[in-house]
Amino acid sequence: MPVLAEVVDLTKTFTLGRGGSVVPVLRGITAQVAPGEFLAVVGPSGSGKSTLLYCMSGLEPATAGVVRILGRTVGALSRSALAALRRDHVGFVFQSYNLIPSLSARENVALPARLARRRISAAEVDRALADVGLAEQAAHRPGTLSGGQQQRVAVARVLALRPDIVFADEPTGALDTESGAQVLDLLAGVPGDGRSLVMVTHDLQAAARADRVLVLRDGAVHSELRNPSADDVFKAITC
Amino acid sequence: MLRLIVSDLLANARIWLGTLLIATATAAVGAVAASDIQTAIEAGGTVALALYAISGVMIAFTTITALIVAGSVAGLTVSLQLRAYALWQLVGVRPAYVRIVVTTQLALVALIGGTLGCLAALPALGPLYRYALAESPDLGELHPAFGAGAAVPVVLFVIAVVTLAGTRSAGRAAHTPPIRSLHEIDRPDQRMNFARAMAGLATLVIIAGILVSLPATALEQLSVPLMLIAPLVAGVLAAFAPLYLARLLRDWTALVPERASSSWYLARSTTAFGVARSTATINPITVAVALAGGLYSANGTASGGGSVRTGSVVLLLGGPLLLALLGATATIFMSSRRRDREFALVVAAGATRTVVLAAAAWEAVIYTVTATILGAAAVCVTAVAGGWAAGTWTPSLGLGAVATIAGLGLVLTLAATVLPTAAALRHEVPQTLAAE
Ligand SMILES: Nc1ncnc2c1ncn2[C@@H]1O[C@H](COP(=O)(O)OP(=O)(O)OP(=O)(O)O)[C@@H](O)[C@H]1O
Numbered sequence A: 001m002p003v004l005a006e007v008v009d010l011t012k013t014f015t016l017g018r019g020g021s022v023v024p025v026l027r028g029i030t031a032q033v034a035p036g037e038f039l040a041v042v043g044p045s046g047s048g049k050s051t052l053l054y055c056m057s058g059l060e061p062a063t064a065g066v067v068r069i070l071g072r073t074v075g076a077l078s079r080s081a082l083a084a085l086r087r088d089h090v091g092f093v094f095q096s097y098n099l100i101p102s103l104s105a106r107e108n109v110a111l112p113a114r115l116a117r118r119r120i121s122a123a124e125v126d127r128a129l130a131d132v133g134l135a136e137q138a139a140h141r142p143g144t145l146s147g148g149q150q151q152r153v154a155v156a157r158v159l160a161l162r163p164d165i166v167f168a169d170e171p172t173g174a175l176d177t178e179s180g181a182q183v184l185d186l187l188a189g190v191p192g193d194g195r196s197l198v199m200v201t202h203d204l205q206a207a208a209r210a211d212r213v214l215v216l217r218d219g220a221v222h223s224e225l226r227n228p229s230a231d232d233v234f235k236a237i238t239c
Numbered sequence B: 001m002l003r004l005i006v007s008d009l010l011a012n013a014r015i016w017l018g019t020l021l022i023a024t025a026t027a028a029v030g031a032v033a034a035s036d037i038q039t040a041i042e043a044g045g046t047v048a049l050a051l052y053a054i055s056g057v058m059i060a061f062t063t064i065t066a067l068i069v070a071g072s073v074a075g076l077t078v079s080l081q082l083r084a085y086a087l088w089q090l091v092g093v094r095p096a097y098v099r100i101v102v103t104t105q106l107a108l109v110a111l112i113g114g115t116l117g118c119l120a121a122l123p124a125l126g127p128l129y130r131y132a133l134a135e136s137p138d139l140g141e142l143h144p145a146f147g148a149g150a151a152v153p154v155v156l157f158v159i160a161v162v163t164l165a166g167t168r169s170a171g172r173a174a175h176t177p178p179i180r181s182l183h184e185i186d187r188p189d190q191r192m193n194f195a196r197a198m199a200g201l202a203t204l205v206i207i208a209g210i211l212v213s214l215p216a217t218a219l220e221q222l223s224v225p226l227m228l229i230a231p232l233v234a235g236v237l238a239a240f241a242p243l244y245l246a247r248l249l250r251d252w253t254a255l256v257p258e259r260a261s262s263s264w265y266l267a268r269s270t271t272a273f274g275v276a277r278s279t280a281t282i283n284p285i286t287v288a289v290a291l292a293g294g295l296y297s298a299n300g301t302a303s304g305g306g307s308v309r310t311g312s313v314v315l316l317l318g319g320p321l322l323l324a325l326l327g328a329t330a331t332i333f334m335s336s337r338r339r340d341r342e343f344a345l346v347v348a349a350g351a352t353r354t355v356v357l358a359a360a361a362w363e364a365v366i367y368t369v370t371a372t373i374l375g376a377a378a379v380c381v382t383a384v385a386g387g388w389a390a391g392t393w394t395p396s397l398g399l400g401a402v403a404t405i406a407g408l409g410l411v412l413t414l415a416a417t418v419l420p421t422a423a424a425l426r427h428e429v430p431q432t433l434a435a436e
């Protein structure tokens, strides 16, 4: 089975200041995402989960190692080729600050399609917003939406575009239990038809819905679980 | 208190550097006018008469430009930091205190900039006057004077303009519930307020006064009052900008269909949404267009197409034009961090570098074209008034000057939007988003 995205021996370091100390954040991570798969990434705060997602989705270059998206090596692509690859195949939901402040919720949802010069009907956009329970707020700008509502607009945006692979960085972190569960249901509907979801989460129940769970600790893969229960995930994180 | 003031100045260095630059430039331009008067007082006789003749126009041009440019910049300085003020309030700083801190910051920066500007002007005054007045036989060997007596009023003027414009915004900042400022990063609308309305109406009264006096003015003396009209109209337009600018922007930019280009779409929505930001850039360019266009239109209309001497144009317009164009560029530079963030989000949503760079370029085009529309309207008022007073039906529109300044404005704003954006695109999206 071909993989949608993979990292091989991925290393990422940050240099603090000019000529300052070098901080290793990811230390030799190898992981794949198969078509149709739901991969969850868990681990303590600061363990490198967001950084892994950025590197895997091509938003941030790796320091060493290989990153491939749909079989193409990210490091070998020109900036514009990478932008086009991401635009056409990858969706990303950030931990926070996802939306363009000058655009309404509806315009934000339609933006990626517009950038890709792909047709998206007003009905599709409205359906995506209705799916996340925000039909009424379609004309609102991000500034007038709550943090959780903004997050749901961001989710609606990736859902409307139907990219091959969706990366989501704690998409339910800012949501109450009910709307969190609702958003999770929507995202969990992504894997299938050859499309995949990679999600960072602190929520053990959410992680337990994944096909596979990657447990990170100090920038390395501590363990990997297949179809775990919430209990299994809890144990893997704590021991 | 001092720590809060200083640490905030450092954290927002980019914003405050812009304010400092404009305070410096305002003072330098003011110094030219002040020196004209001081030299006239000291020289006496025919030299004094010749210098007094230009001092009035110089002061008028400088004051109008300074009020609009320094006012726009100081207002922007505050509105870019509303979020920080909100955070201060949330940790327990009282609103009145926020206002004091902001006013002190502005006064401090204006004082430093004002002093620097006067010092910077000193070595330039001699060459400037010699060049500008070389064609006048009596004045060619002039040694301009500029002492403390002239410098202090200039510095005080700069402080007054900067703090007044800034504290009004600061007062608004203090009265906005902090949670709201945190939410609405960029306040979508800039409100019309009493001070703006009064300033606009007062300027209208001055314009009316000039118009009434025109028929009684001899043809050869008509050009001076006429050339004041266009910048004054620009002042009125700036004062009432909250009433119409967002609409004007939205309406004319709609001429390009939304489907035609994603970069235009992005530029259009940012400029129309961030009106506070757009106004700060548009107003100075409007003034620049009105100043230059107005001068040439006035001369062309009143003296039947007689040419204007380059030397006197440099002396009268050089400083104010420089200040206005510098102001437009500085406002873009000041808000570039926020622009970087927005573009990072657009890149994350799938935009290519080309789209982002094009959006930055379109933004400059939108600013310049909007300002040119407004500036040209102001020049038209001069032209029509001139045609009416001079009894000619072919008033000069100063089109060459308008086009030149618009072109210059476009080049500068393009540089100010595109270059920082290109630099920001070299950073990775997560880093740009994490900053601030
Ligand atoms: N741009 C950067 N420069 C320097 N260090 C960074 C940078 N980005 C991340 N780090 C460091 O890398 C480590 C991992 O950060 P990352 O954001 O990936 O953690 P995380 O697992 O997502 O944490 P959380 O659960 O809190 O979101 C942290 O120690 C962080 O300080």
Ligand SMILES: [Mg+2]
Pocket (backbone or CB within 6 Å): A049, A050, A051, A095, A169
């Ligand atoms: Mg994280």
